[in-house]
Amino acid sequence: MSRQSFMKLCELMKTISPEEVTVRRAIPLAMRVAMVLYKLGSSAEYRLIANQFGVHKSTVKKFVYMFCKSMVQGPIKYLIRVPTEEEALYIASRFEASYHLPNVMGIIDGTHIPMLPPSDGYKDFVNRKGWPSYVLHAVVDHQFCFWNISCKMPGSAHDASVLRNSDLFQKAHLLPKGDKIIEGESIRLVIVGDPAYPLLPWLVKGHLSSPWLTPEQESFNVYLSSLRVGVENTFGILKARWRVLLKRSDFHFTFTPTVIATCFALHNFCQLQREHINWLEEAATPDGIYPQPAQPANVNEHGNHERAVVTGYMATHFPLRSGHLY
Structure with missing residues (x-):
C-alpha cells in the first residue's frame, strides 16, 4: 500500500485514534493501523508483530480487534454497498462490452475461509472437504470490487442455504431493476451465479449440463462461464x-466474520485506490492444504423465462460457442 493510500486509510479510521488524556505516551494512529495491516496482510503471530513494533503482543491484539470492530460499524457501509440503479446500469454496460451478456449487474460466488471452530458444534463448521470453515458469499462488479457480502454461515451449509439466509436474498426486492427490452421482452438487471x-x-x-442441451444453450453456458471467471479472480x-x-487464524470463531468483513472492505479500498497486487501465485498454493469444496447443482428454477430470452x-x-466449462 502506498503512503498516500495509507494516510487516507488512517483518516478513515480516526475512531481508533489515541485518547487526548492517557497515563503513558499513546501509540500514534498510524502505528496502530500499520500493526493491523501487518497482521491481516501476513497472518503473522501477535508475538512477531509485537517484536517488530516494540510493543506487547496484547497491545497488537487489542488494536486488531479495535480496528475490525470500528470498520464494520462505520466505513464498511461506504466501501461495500448495493449500487444505485445508475451505477448498476453502468456496471451492466461494462460487463456487456467485455462479455456480451446484457443487463448483468454482478457476479455471485462463494469461497470457504479456514477458521478455528468451537469444541461444541465442531461438526457444523466442517465442510465437504473435511476442514472447518465459514462459507463466504459475495457479489462482484466489473472493477473486481465487492458490493455485497455474507460471511455468517458455517462450512457445512450449502451455497443455496447461505443465499437464502443472506441480506441479499431478504432484500432482493430492493435491488435495482433497470428493465431493458431484449428480444421484445422486458428483462431486469440480474446477478450471475454458478x-x-x-x-x-x-x-x-x-443451463444444467445434459446430453440434450441445444447448441444455443451450450453457447449461453460458455459465455456465462467466461463472465464468472471474474469473481474467482477477485477472490x-x-x-x-x-x-x-488463507490460514486457520487464531481469532475466536465469533470474531472471525468481523475479520473477514474487514478484509473485504480493505480490498475495496485498495481497488478504488488502484493499489498494485503481489503474491497472486502464493495465494493459490494453500488450496492444496485447504481445497475448496464443490457444491452440487441446485435444480430449483423460477427464472426460466428470463434465461430463455437471454x-x-x-x-x-x-x-455460437461450444465447450465443457459447465
Missing part, C-alpha cells in the same frame, strides 16, 4: 492481499 444457486428472476445461472486478489484468509438473444446476435 449451478449451485437457484434460478430466480434476479439471479441467472447456466484470488483478496486472499493474496490479506493472507490471514439465451435466444445471445444465439441471435453473437457466434
Whole structure:
C-alpha cells in the first residue's frame, strides 16, 4: 500500500485514534493501523508483530480487534454497498462490452475461509472437504470490487442455504431493476451465479449440463462461464492481499466474520485506490492444504423465462460457442 493510500486509510479510521488524556505516551494512529495491516496482510503471530513494533503482543491484539470492530460499524457501509440503479446500469454496460451478456449487474460466488471452530458444534463448521470453515458469499462488479457480502454461515451449509439466509436474498426486492427490452421482452438487471444457486428472476445461472442441451444453450453456458471467471479472480486478489484468509487464524470463531468483513472492505479500498497486487501465485498454493469444496447443482428454477430470452438473444446476435466449462 502506498503512503498516500495509507494516510487516507488512517483518516478513515480516526475512531481508533489515541485518547487526548492517557497515563503513558499513546501509540500514534498510524502505528496502530500499520500493526493491523501487518497482521491481516501476513497472518503473522501477535508475538512477531509485537517484536517488530516494540510493543506487547496484547497491545497488537487489542488494536486488531479495535480496528475490525470500528470498520464494520462505520466505513464498511461506504466501501461495500448495493449500487444505485445508475451505477448498476453502468456496471451492466461494462460487463456487456467485455462479455456480451446484457443487463448483468454482478457476479455471485462463494469461497470457504479456514477458521478455528468451537469444541461444541465442531461438526457444523466442517465442510465437504473435511476442514472447518465459514462459507463466504459475495457479489462482484466489473472493477473486481465487492458490493455485497455474507460471511455468517458455517462450512457445512450449502451455497443455496447461505443465499437464502443472506441480506441479499431478504432484500432482493430492493435491488435495482433497470428493465431493458431484449428480444421484445422486458428483462431486469440480474446477478450471475454458478449451478449451485437457484434460478430466480434476479439471479441467472447456466443451463444444467445434459446430453440434450441445444447448441444455443451450450453457447449461453460458455459465455456465462467466461463472465464468472471474474469473481474467482477477485477472490484470488483478496486472499493474496490479506493472507490471514488463507490460514486457520487464531481469532475466536465469533470474531472471525468481523475479520473477514474487514478484509473485504480493505480490498475495496485498495481497488478504488488502484493499489498494485503481489503474491497472486502464493495465494493459490494453500488450496492444496485447504481445497475448496464443490457444491452440487441446485435444480430449483423460477427464472426460466428470463434465461430463455437471454439465451435466444445471445444465439441471435453473437457466434455460437461450444465447450465443457459447465
